[in-house]
Amino acid sequence: GESVGLHLPTLSVQEGDNSIINCAYSNSASDYFIWYKQESGKGPQFIIDIRSNMDKRQGQRVTVLLNKTVKHLSLQIAATQPGDSAVYFCAEKASNTGNQFYFGTGTSLTVIP
Amino acid sequence: NAGVTQTPKFRVLKTGQSMTLLCAQDMNHEYMYWYRQDPGMGLRLIHYSVGEGTTAKGEVPDGYNVSRLKKQNFLLGLESAAPSQTSVYFCATSTGDTEAFFGQGTRLTVV
Numbered sequence: 001g002e003s004v005g006l007h008l009p010t011l012s013v014q015e016g017d018n019s020i021i022n023c024a025y026s027n028s029a030s031d032y033f034i035w036y037k038q039e040s041g042k043g044p045q046f047i048i049d050i051r052s053n054m055d056k057r058q059g060q061r062v063t064v065l066l067n068k069t070v071k072h073l074s075l076q077i078a079a080t081q082p083g084d085s086a087v088y089f090c091a092e093k094a095s096n097t098g099n100q101f102y103f104g105t106g107t108s109l110t111v112i113p
Numbered sequence: 114n115a116g117v118t119q120t121p122k123f124r125v126l127k128t129g130q131s132m133t134l135l136c137a138q139d140m141n142h143e144y145m146y147w148y149r150q151d152p153g154m155g156l157r158l159i160h161y162s163v164g165e166g167t168t169a170k171g172e173v174p175d176g177y178n179v180s181r182l183k184k185q186n187f188l189l190g191l192e193s194a195a196p197s198q199t200s201v202y203f204c205a206t207s208t209g210d211t212e213a214f215f216g217q218g219t220r221l222t223v224v
Contacts, residue, residue, distance in 0.1 A: 009153075043205075043216055043217050045215070046213075046214070099209045099210075100146075100171065101146070101158070101205075101207075103156040105154055
């Protein structure tokens with residue numbers, strides 16, 4: 001079956017520092033990856049995505065890196081702000097599994113003012 | 114546009130009772146999903162649908178049924194609720210090729 005896991009369940013960073021959240025996946029056929037942010041009491045919100053034909057994608061203050069060789073995904077948040085405090089999930093999808101999204105267990109990011 | 118709307122937002126059931134959770138979308142997406150989220154765990158897929166009139170099992174389908182009679186609605190049913198089904202339920206929609214959009218969740222407690 002699928003497995004999507006995160007290396008660290010919690011992460012604390014100082015405001016203004018950069019944050020890195022990691023994710024591992026096991027399906028070599030996964031071709032689409034997404035990072036979601038979930039604030040308390042809310043549904044997951046899309047942050048950034050990347051397809052398997054890319055290694056890196058940048059958004060506003062966020063960068064996603066994909067290493068297909070070791071099946072590893074990371075989310076980098078630049079100049080972390082208190083509003084970034086949330087749980088972050090990676091999700092992956094493979095065409096050979098019916099386009100279902102499989103989620104990791106999440107990393108709780110706390111930004112220290 | 115409302116996006117993805119779930120009703121109800123909260124519900125308390127007694128063991129053995131039944132209920133239906135409704136997910137409605139105005140995004141014209143083909144794919145719809147039901148997930149459950151338990152403390153310290155990620156989202157686990159219960160059932161999903163790839164289009165009107167279709168349904169398929171996900172990772173944890175036991176104890177749940179779904180129906181997709183209309184493209185914009187995806188219903189999740191619990192025929193006989195159990196305490197193990199206490200969870201937060203999320204509906205999501207997708208084109209199938211891009212990200213999934215989530216509703217705000219339904220917090221269900223079974224006592």
